[in-house]
Amino acid sequence: RPHRTELYEDPPSGCWPIVYSPDYNITFMGLEKLHPFDAGKWGKVINFLKEEKLIADDSIVQAREATDEDLLVVHTRRYLNKLKWSFVVATITEIPPVAFLPNFVVQRKVLKPLRTQTGGTIMAGKLAVDRGWAINVGGGFHHCSSDKGGGFCAYADITLAIKFLFERVQGVSRAAIIDLDAHQGNGHERDFMDDPRVYIMDAYNRYIYPGDGFAKRAIKRKVELEWGTEDTEYLQKVHTHVEGALNEFKPDIVVYNAGTDILDGDPLGGLAISPQGIVKRDEVVFRATRSRGIPVLMVTSGGYQKRTARIIADSILNLHSLGLLGRERAACALGSPSLDQMVRDSAKDFSNLSLQ
Numbered sequence: 001r002p003h004r005t006e007l008y009e010d011p012p013s014g015c016w017p018i019v020y021s022p023d024y025n026i027t028f029m030g031l032e033k034l035h036p037f038d039a040g041k042w043g044k045v046i047n048f049l050k051e052e053k054l055i056a057d058d059s060i061v062q063a064r065e066a067t068d069e070d071l072l073v074v075h076t077r078r079y080l081n082k083l084k085w086s087f088v089v090a091t092i093t094e095i096p097p098v099a100f101l102p103n104f105v106v107q108r109k110v111l112k113p114l115r116t117q118t119g120g121t122i123m124a125g126k127l128a129v130d131r132g133w134a135i136n137v138g139g140g141f142h143h144c145s146s147d148k149g150g151g152f153c154a155y156a157d158i159t160l161a162i163k164f165l166f167e168r169v170q171g172v173s174r175a176a177i178i179d180l181d182a183h184q185g186n187g188h189e190r191d192f193m194d195d196p197r198v199y200i201m202d203a204y205n206r207y208i209y210p211g212d213g214f215a216k217r218a219i220k221r222k223v224e225l226e227w228g229t230e231d232t233e234y235l236q237k238v239h240t241h242v243e244g245a246l247n248e249f250k251p252d253i254v255v256y257n258a259g260t261d262i263l264d265g266d267p268l269g270g271l272a273i274s275p276q277g278i279v280k281r282d283e284v285v286f287r288a289t290r291s292r293g294i295p296v297l298m299v300t301s302g303g304y305q306k307r308t309a310r311i312i313a314d315s316i317l318n319l320h321s322l323g324l325l326g327r328e329r330a331a332c333a334l335g336s337p338s339l340d341q342m343v344r345d346s347a348k349d350f351s352n353l354s355l356q
Contacts, residue, residue: 002167003069007122010130011061016325017127017134018055018316019120020046021063024138028109041309042117042138042300048313054320061127063120063136065112066155070122073167074159074191079147083111083154092149111154114141118157121299125161128253128297129169133290133325135316140257140301142185143210151183151209152302158255159191161297162198165253173197176251178242178285181259181301182269183208186215193218199249201241205229205270221245227270231277234262238281242288254289254296258282260303260311268304275311282315286324 026039038044049055071080082088086106090099098106117138127134141153149155158177165172177192179185179202189212192198203223216222221241225234246254260278261269273281282298289296300312319325 005067005070005122005164006064007066007070007119008126008164008168011123011127014059015061016055016059017124017131018049018060018137019063019124019127019134020060020137021116021120023065023116024063024113024120026110026113028105038304038306038308041303041312044309045137045300045312045316048310049316052313052317054317061123063116063123063138065116066119066122066160070119070160071115071155073163074146074156076147079149083107083149088149089154092144092154093152114154117141118155118160121157121161121297122164124297124299125165125253125255126169128295129165129172131295132293133286133296133298135298135300137300137312140181140259140299141187142179142181142257142301143183143187145187145190148187148190150187153187156187156191158185158188158257158299161255162188162192162253166197172252174249174251175199176201176245176249176254177257178245178254179203179257180238180262180281180285181257182261182266182271183259183302184210184212184215185257186210186212189215189218199245199251201245203238203241208268208270220249225271228272230272231274231280234271234273235277235280235284239284242285246288246292246294251294254285254294256282256285256289256296256298257301258285258298258312258315259301260305260308261301263303263305263308263311266304268302275307275314278311279315279318283318283322283324286319290324290326 024042086103087099120136121139124134124136139157143151144153144156162175176199184204199220201221202219206224262271262273264272
């Protein structure tokens, strides 16, 4: 019998299905600066969206921290116990000095933000099913599996969100993961290795971390990219394979891992996608899911440059301006384009793309 969880309590119906908490942001004595990750990017995204008057504090869903009981839906007790050793957390987050901090500090300053983002992803899963879409401004810890963390990922939030839906939400028995972070999503791949209910599409730089050959066996649609791949080739591949995936497999939900580490100049991603290319990529995924009436949950994942927060905010604003983020009242007021119109626009965009 599923345990009772606060993560599945219904938020006020007036809220946008955008999930966030100020607790997402990691700040302690400047140590977070030792990792290329911008540990305050999530709050910056929210601030940009507030400046543009898309949201206010009371119009978004406040994320709650995932409890041990929530985490045990996927994680082993042994793995959670390992996180009580600071050196283990230092290895996972790739910030060596964390090894020398007392664990209660590490729990409060590093793991609690990651647990809150994980709670946010689980909450956003149910919201996506209820509202047609949801965005967790954090999460996307795709290198963590049930018994192993790595690559700044300490909790398997994508696996958790899907398992929660399978166990607790009627009518959700098939899920697709569309992972477009620059890195291979080996965590959820290992977790769903032999699970026919989950279809994984993964597009990543084939030469970088984690290079997990075993996990690759779980990928149903593998798009291995070369160093320095640019917009036109990238967007064409994403469009072709997202459409192909959703024609091949009919999921009840899509979890979209929207890493911004594909951005040109990212120190870890090794690809060369422009800010406009990232905005367009997110649009491709939302058009494909929304036009088929498939709920979509977006998480923000990797992105290691100061400018990624602005790009994520611009992408959300773009999705809203195109009518792809329907909220009943907002959509009515905006006069959302018809489905046919969206498909025509999308086709036009892509014929333009291939002509350039």
